Amino acid sequence: MTASAEPRLTDIGPPHYEKYLHPLIKKNYGQWRYHENLAPGVYCHIAESGDRIYTVRAGTPRLLSIQTLRIFAGLADKYSGGYLRFTSRNNLEFLLDDPARIEPLKRELIALGYPVGGTNNAISNIVHTQGWIHCHSSATDASGLVKCVMDAVYDRFTHEDLPAKLRIAVACCLNMCGAVHCSDIAILGVHRLPPKIQPTLTKVCEVPTLIAACPTGAIRPATVDGKNSVAVVEQQCMYCGNCYTVCSAMPMNDADNDGLSIWVGGKVSNARSAPKFSKLAIPFLPNHPPRWPEVVEAVVKIVEVYAQHARKYERVGEWIERIGWPRFFQLTGFEFTRYHIDDFKHAALTYARSAHVRY
Amino acid sequence: MTASAEPRLTDIGPPHYEKYLHPLIKKNYGQWRYHENLAPGVYCHIAESGDRIYTVRAGTPRLLSIQTLRIFAGLADKYSGGYLRFTSRNNLEFLLDDPARIEPLKRELIALGYPVGGTNNAISNIVHTQGWIHCHSSATDASGLVKCVMDAVYDRFTHEDLPAKLRIAVACCLNMCGAVHCSDIAILGVHRLPPKIQPTLTKVCEVPTLIAACPTGAIRPATVDGKNSVAVVEQQCMYCGNCYTVCSAMPMNDADNDGLSIWVGGKVSNARSAPKFSKLAIPFLPNHPPRWPEVVEAVVKIVEVYAQHARKYERVGEWIERIGWPRFFQLTGFEFTRYHIDDFKHAALTYARSAHVRY
Amino acid sequence: MPDDNPKTELLDELENGPWPSFVKEVKLAAQTSASAQDLLRQLELSYQEKKGHWKHGGLVGVLGYGGGVIGRYSDAGEQFPNVAHFHTIRVNQPAGWFYTSDALRTICDIWERHGSGLTNMHGSTGDLILLGTRTAELEPTFQELAQAGFDLGGSGSSFRTPSCCVGMARCEWACYDAMKLCYDLTMAYQDEMHRPPFPYKFKLKCAACPNDCVAAIARADLSIIGTWKDEIQVDESAVKTYVSSGLNIQKDVCDLCPTKCMAWDGHKLSIENHECVRCMHCINVMPQALRPGKERGAVIMIGGKAPIMQGALLSSVLIPFVAADELLDTVKELLRRIWDFWDEYGNNRERIGELIQRVGLPAFLDGIGLEPVPEMISAPRDNPYIFYQARKDGEK
Amino acid sequence: MPDDNPKTELLDELENGPWPSFVKEVKLAAQTSASAQDLLRQLELSYQEKKGHWKHGGLVGVLGYGGGVIGRYSDAGEQFPNVAHFHTIRVNQPAGWFYTSDALRTICDIWERHGSGLTNMHGSTGDLILLGTRTAELEPTFQELAQAGFDLGGSGSSFRTPSCCVGMARCEWACYDAMKLCYDLTMAYQDEMHRPPFPYKFKLKCAACPNDCVAAIARADLSIIGTWKDEIQVDESAVKTYVSSGLNIQKDVCDLCPTKCMAWDGHKLSIENHECVRCMHCINVMPQALRPGKERGAVIMIGGKAPIMQGALLSSVLIPFVAADELLDTVKELLRRIWDFWDEYGNNRERIGELIQRVGLPAFLDGIGLEPVPEMISAPRDNPYIFYQARKDGEK
Numbered sequence A, B: 001m002t003a004s005a006e007p008r009l010t011d012i013g014p015p016h017y018e019k020y021l022h023p024l025i026k027k028n029y030g031q032w033r034y035h036e037n038l039a040p041g042v043y044c045h046i047a048e049s050g051d052r053i054y055t056v057r058a059g060t061p062r063l064l065s066i067q068t069l070r071i072f073a074g075l076a077d078k079y080s081g082g083y084l085r086f087t088s089r090n091n092l093e094f095l096l097d098d099p100a101r102i103e104p105l106k107r108e109l110i111a112l113g114y115p116v117g118g119t120n121n122a123i124s125n126i127v128h129t130q131g132w133i134h135c136h137s138s139a140t141d142a143s144g145l146v147k148c149v150m151d152a153v154y155d156r157f158t159h160e161d162l163p164a165k166l167r168i169a170v171a172c173c174l175n176m177c178g179a180v181h182c183s184d185i186a187i188l189g190v191h192r193l194p195p196k197i198q199p200t201l202t203k204v205c206e207v208p209t210l211i212a213a214c215p216t217g218a219i220r221p222a223t224v225d226g227k228n229s230v231a232v233v234e235q236q237c238m239y240c241g242n243c244y245t246v247c248s249a250m251p252m253n254d255a256d257n258d259g260l261s262i263w264v265g266g267k268v269s270n271a272r273s274a275p276k277f278s279k280l281a282i283p284f285l286p287n288h289p290p291r292w293p294e295v296v297e298a299v300v301k302i303v304e305v306y307a308q309h310a311r312k313y314e315r316v317g318e319w320i321e322r323i324g325w326p327r328f329f330q331l332t333g334f335e336f337t338r339y340h341i342d343d344f345k346h347a348a349l350t351y352a353r354s355a356h357v358r359y
Numbered sequence C, D: 001m002p003d004d005n006p007k008t009e010l011l012d013e014l015e016n017g018p019w020p021s022f023v024k025e026v027k028l029a030a031q032t033s034a035s036a037q038d039l040l041r042q043l044e045l046s047y048q049e050k051k052g053h054w055k056h057g058g059l060v061g062v063l064g065y066g067g068g069v070i071g072r073y074s075d076a077g078e079q080f081p082n083v084a085h086f087h088t089i090r091v092n093q094p095a096g097w098f099y100t101s102d103a104l105r106t107i108c109d110i111w112e113r114h115g116s117g118l119t120n121m122h123g124s125t126g127d128l129i130l131l132g133t134r135t136a137e138l139e140p141t142f143q144e145l146a147q148a149g150f151d152l153g154g155s156g157s158s159f160r161t162p163s164c165c166v167g168m169a170r171c172e173w174a175c176y177d178a179m180k181l182c183y184d185l186t187m188a189y190q191d192e193m194h195r196p197p198f199p200y201k202f203k204l205k206c207a208a209c210p211n212d213c214v215a216a217i218a219r220a221d222l223s224i225i226g227t228w229k230d231e232i233q234v235d236e237s238a239v240k241t242y243v244s245s246g247l248n249i250q251k252d253v254c255d256l257c258p259t260k261c262m263a264w265d266g267h268k269l270s271i272e273n274h275e276c277v278r279c280m281h282c283i284n285v286m287p288q289a290l291r292p293g294k295e296r297g298a299v300i301m302i303g304g305k306a307p308i309m310q311g312a313l314l315s316s317v318l319i320p321f322v323a324a325d326e327l328l329d330t331v332k333e334l335l336r337r338i339w340d341f342w343d344e345y346g347n348n349r350e351r352i353g354e355l356i357q358r359v360g361l362p363a364f365l366d367g368i369g370l371e372p373v374p375e376m377i378s379a380p381r382d383n384p385y386i387f388y389q390a391r392k393d394g395e396k
């Protein structure tokens, strides 16, 4: 079948969600009373009516082939009346009205290699980005990093034994597609060389737009071969790559100098404390595919130190704020460097402006 | 006697403080064990040796005539062996070794018109500035405001019944000589018109320095009668007066538009919470000498609402942070305006960046 | 059809370990897709060289739309001809990411015919992403999707695909119908989504309570976060059940309440509701005993975004409370005013949050006709640099 | 000698009310001083017109000094000839503002001979201020002061008169000898105080414990705040006395401890000292029971100032701890390096705190040769705009 026979359709918008709702959900829509965690990856919502819907959650790599999607569809047909959904963190959820099917579904998922878990005080799936799979900006791969980290913290996905939820994110460049800037732990691909200005610049880029794109004003007008071009004041460049976003003749990639930084303590929920940005933990780790051992080790270190020291219900950022950053660096053994000290716009507000010091 | 006969002395520095220390203080220097509050304005420090030094504190207007200073000297001779000091908030302290002299000294001070108090959880003396007494920049008088406010909160000086210390400051212009920017309550003189550029400018001021002095870049070069001068972009001027500080040909004074603003919630000590800046409570009140009734009313309002609602040991800023700013405006009845919303450099960090809302 | 198996020594390593492997997925797709094969090869090269091989995206798309497709070309197109073009299509997901097995299969079938067979379920903004196809396939894919009831999402300087939490469909805390609002707004702004009209992207996310399960506050230019105005609903006996089954209510609930507005006297839990900031913590801990109040709605927040270029922003309060049944109209009216202001004053590639920072929130409020209220700020200004507008003559 | 009494209807109003009146003071001085009389008259005019009458200060001073005097001229000099010049002299106060009656009388006598007879006890920076005299009187006043053992304080772009809290002289919490340090530093920098060598003013204040009774953290370019490194000294029985005399130790002490590192089990107070941030609160509440530890010294903080021109700054931590007996040497070495850096990189009228903001704390630390430590910051950066210096070749 091809679409050519039909009249051309535009602006129809997404399908109405109601079409895809389990009948029991449609019936009790907006009438849920409470929920219970039955096991890692399994929870149950109880409606005012007494109806119960059971959810089984499984981890996925997000990058899914149609082959696998068809397997998921088949599982849905078999266990959940054909109803399933994805979560905001790329997990898969089957919606069951029959609790007896939970265990068989779990068994089959696990046999297929899809872990059940990610609920409650677990490490859930890693929100991530395109990396070398599809993006021109990336300083690293994303899917590979996710795989390596999740392999290492797998038991934290299938168990719910952390002090609180722990959200990890990966982004392959400073654009931070995803939620790197507000995650408990974030892995961020970074460049460390200024853009390499290409001769094509005068043809393919608009110079004023390009100059305006630099947050630090590092890009200055320059004349190259009698044409309007630009020069980069290297000391003013902090490698954000925004110039490359607006101008393809300013590539940033550099196999030797690209790498990873690690950020901690961000959160999004309003539970207890206000949402927080992630803060720099490690300014640079080398890009070592396929297994990125340094990155994995750093993340595992943070998770373990957190698991050991945080109090119940304390997110990573809440824990660090309680114990203080100096202790965070002591406990993890991470080196504190000049890079940790902010020197962008609001830097002065991050200085320690009280005599409150721990010794 | 004149100095002419003696060799000229320079760079001798201040007298050594030891010369002025009460013998009992010299003996127990660095060996104090604890202190007790005996009454408002009276406290006693007990040394490891068991020695006791008694302090009687009295309020002064800071602006003191030599006539009055001689009276103080006489009181010191009579009651404290000639030893006295001033505090960091311009109060007078007599240092006594004999507790029997406390009451007579108090009585004499009070009879002379100098209230005893200002200790502990009282309103202490107001840190203030020159105003119309001596400064060229002032948008208001300082000594007069202090007198009016202290008259109104007099009982709060002689009693110690507030939840915590309450520090008031007055400054007569945005230079904020003193501690307006970190006071529980601050009264700040403000201008509301841009500088009035004088023709003398081209003679008396250096144009580049002048342009550099404007925090908002409101001052632009301009040519007046063929000479290098400046123009002020009125919408960019926020009346800080810094241009006038560097250039006398840019006066700011304007009897009709100068006035007062009220700030709250600053603190300096590290006790409990970190030091805090004062925040805007009332953007503008008229300049109404000699009694400034609007200002006095506003300060009294804040003090009373605070006294009524704050918990023990809560400084004004700590109290407001606990109850939230919306409630502060409700309780005081002060109007919330566009001026309260920061629009300077770090403005965005003062926006309410969480869904934490009280209703 | 692929004729030989790509050699992927480095990638093969990523088939080991317990977490499901994306390499396995690409290999699965590569069984039937030549572009997935070349993707594997190019990726292996990237892993060897520690360097991406994609060129700066070109402008490609479907007829009449200015977005929905991310153009992508390989810089090693000769070596890997099947990914010489490798554009992705952003398909607007159903609200709440609900599917039936049939819907999934329909998508798979279309994508099998027209693309690499690879997807992202889902992109970070929320779209269902069809990962990689050639320029010529874009229009046919689009039309087949449309016939099946799917449309494209946003990209470029457009209204981006809104997303929402599962909300009323399966959550007891939903304070408004996030899926419906998300759907209604998506439908209302099809034009703004498909024909980029703005200075830059504009994202909107709906979270039905302050837990914000869709990370709106961090990632959306307009965040609609459910909340309530009246008192937390308390089931006393359920509280007791929690306590008797081991909950340390003092330590785990009262002490962690950000405003300390809860007290437990050993028998009764009391809440000073006018001090409660609706953080959700106590409710999260005792879902059977506590529930949001009955007067429900949302706080509207503005300006969240990632760091480029003036630094990351968290959304901040714009309207402290809108009742649930007024949300759609209020948000639409608000968007109209915000977009007008942005249109007039926004620089190229300036997100709304950055514009507000640049002109100042007071000027922005003037511009969109909202009164300032103290709920918009965490504290009043501490600097005395006030742009007074009123003058003596103006005043009296 | 004055011949008629100034008419001061508005000012007279300020002789009413219980608080001691500055107007009374000026009137007292006016009994013997013509300039005090004219001051009254000019002030009355200011009160009528709501406007000051002082002109922009001129450069006046004493021989060989570049500061210590604030020049001031009236803009109504013809009307008020006795305040046509009305300069103030800043006299460096004795550390801790201690005097004897004789010392006070000496000052009074000198000022009676040479000036208005009005003073400020003291100026906000700490100086003893002699308020108002003519140019010709400056040098004689200065020399008489010097003969009596007093010298001028700072003004202009100089090292400003340091000040300190009462410290060891009368406070049990002094963690170092603030009066001595203040005196020693004052003496060490007489040249920098009297002959302005800097881009702008530089203020230094010494508070002997974190209560900061001299408001150093808010007002000094360099603040030296006493603290301790070891454990709070606890007198158990005194704790019990407080409790039995009515102190609610849980509510008023433990609950208000910022790090909640104190616990009271009904019998014993325990402190997790490694969590204590030395805020002083518990010690303030129970001075007889708790005391700072025995290993004492200070935290050195930098950059406090009022708003002009980049906004007010609070001081921030530069060195988390310096032992008491190393303070003088450390501060002197530090000042040398800071002033060198400021001299080289500071703009005209740029306070050190603003310079640090402009170049960034890391660059400043490099410049003065200090290693970064996490105690210097409240949190690491949240933006990814890192000026990486190391390159691959540099690294390995």
Ligand code: SRM
Pocket: A035, A043, A086, A087, A088, A089, A090, A091, A118, A119, A120, A121, A124, A125, A127, A164, A165, A167, A179, A182, A183, A184, A266, A267, A268, A269, A270, A271, A315, C096, C164, C165, C166, C167, C170, C171, C172, C173, C211, C212, C213, C214, C215, C284, C285
């Ligand atoms: C399914 C999902 C919504 C969706 O529409 O897809 C969801 C569903 C629920 N969330 Fe969530 N949250 C989901 C993403 C989030 C996110 C967004 C994110 O992670 O990117 C957040 C904000 C995270 C952050 O702060 O960084 C989030 C913060 C919460 C919280 C607050 C936790 C906290 O203490 O900070 C709760 C309350 C709790 O868990 O006690 C919560 C609670 C819940 C409950 C218990 C609500 C309910 O009664 O149904 C749901 C089961 C959660 C569980 O995993 O145990 N949900 N939740 C999302 C599942 C993601 C996943 O696969 O892991």
Ligand code: SRM
Pocket: A128, A129, A130, A134, A135, A136, A137, A175, A176, A177, A178, A179, A245, C070, C072, C088, C090, C120, C122, C123, C124, C125, C126, C127, C128, C129, C153, C161, C203, C218, C219, C220, C304, C305, C306, C307, C308, C309, C351
């Ligand atoms: C596909 C996706 C990542 C993913 O793997 O999930 C993505 C991919 C790209 N993003 Fe993004 N962004 C994606 C969600 C986000 C998010 C998260 C969100 O929307 O919730 C953010 C952070 C939130 C925000 O918008 O601030 C995000 C912040 C950016 C930025 C920085 C914007 C900023 O103002 O800071 C850029 C740069 C730009 O716009 O020029 C960017 C630009 C890009 C571009 C178009 C690259 C570019 O320089 O033009 C990437 C195309 C990759 C490719 O080849 O496919 N992307 N991008 C996400 C969209 C999928 C979808 O539609 O569902």
Ligand code: SRM
Pocket: B128, B129, B130, B134, B135, B136, B137, B175, B176, B177, B178, B179, B245, D070, D072, D088, D090, D120, D122, D123, D124, D125, D126, D127, D128, D129, D153, D161, D203, D218, D219, D220, D304, D305, D306, D307, D308, D309, D351
């Ligand atoms: C006399 C005094 C006020 C008082 O009544 O106590 C004072 C008076 C003046 N100050 Fe001040 N400042 C005085 C302490 C302060 C303080 C408080 C302190 O030192 O602890 C501050 C705030 C802390 C700080 O330095 O940041 C202060 C911040 C300023 C500023 C703003 C500096 C800034 O960086 O923001 C200026 C403007 C300037 O320097 O150009 C200023 C300028 C002035 C000038 C010289 C006016 C000018 O524009 O040139 C004033 C002279 C008044 C006069 O005619 O006598 N004065 N000034 C204080 C000095 C007395 C003394 O030596 O003891």
Ligand code: SRM
Pocket: B035, B043, B086, B087, B088, B089, B090, B091, B118, B119, B120, B121, B124, B125, B127, B164, B165, B167, B179, B182, B183, B184, B266, B267, B268, B269, B270, B271, B315, D096, D164, D165, D166, D167, D170, D171, D172, D173, D211, D212, D213, D214, D215, D284, D285
């Ligand atoms: C005399 C003086 C020092 C000096 O060298 O002159 C001084 C002396 C004492 N202060 Fe202070 N403070 C003095 C100015 C300050 C200042 C500076 C200021 O006000 O400008 C502060 C910082 C204020 C702020 O945070 O804004 C200050 C914050 C404290 C605190 C912390 C209070 C708090 O909870 O925030 C204490 C502890 C307490 O009172 O419990 C304290 C405690 C004390 C004690 C009890 C210390 C002791 O054991 O001797 C002294 C008696 C205080 C009293 O008034 O009851 N002192 N004290 C100053 C008297 C000023 C006055 O006349 O009122």
Ligand code: SF4
Pocket: A129, A130, A131, A135, A136, A137, A138, A139, A171, A172, A173, A174, A175, A176, A177
């Ligand atoms: S984070 Fe950067 S490299 Fe990764 S997908 Fe987004 S824009 Fe591309």
Ligand code: SF4
Pocket: A194, A195, A213, A214, A215, A216, A217, A218, A219, A232, A236, A237, A238, A239, A240, A241, A242, A243, A244
């Ligand atoms: S990478 Fe960023 S900082 Fe460097 S020149 Fe480009 S836009 Fe400017």
Ligand code: SF4
Pocket: B129, B130, B131, B135, B136, B137, B138, B139, B171, B172, B173, B174, B175, B176, B177
């Ligand atoms: S605050 Fe302003 S007007 Fe007042 S003394 Fe200081 S510089 Fe002068």
Ligand code: SF4
Pocket: B194, B195, B213, B214, B215, B216, B217, B218, B219, B232, B236, B237, B238, B239, B240, B241, B242, B243, B244
């Ligand atoms: S008053 Fe301030 S803002 Fe206005 S022109 Fe002068 S320096 Fe600039």
Ligand code: SF4
Pocket: C165, C166, C167, C168, C171, C172, C173, C174, C175, C207, C208, C209, C210, C211, C212, C213, C214
């Ligand atoms: S945001 Fe609130 S309403 Fe929505 S799914 Fe999460 S917990 Fe439920």
Ligand code: SF4
Pocket: A272, C256, C257, C258, C259, C260, C261, C262, C271, C275, C276, C277, C278, C279, C280, C281, C282, C283
């Ligand atoms: S919702 Fe949060 S703020 Fe409100 S009572 Fe519960 S814990 Fe406290």
Ligand code: SF4
Pocket: D165, D166, D167, D168, D171, D172, D173, D174, D175, D207, D208, D209, D210, D211, D212, D213, D214
């Ligand atoms: S700062 Fe500390 S040591 Fe100095 S007087 Fe105040 S309480 Fe005592």
Ligand code: SF4
Pocket: B272, D256, D257, D258, D259, D260, D261, D262, D271, D275, D276, D277, D278, D279, D280, D281, D282, D283
């Ligand atoms: S000094 Fe402050 S932080 Fe330390 S134990 Fe006492 S109250 Fe707590």
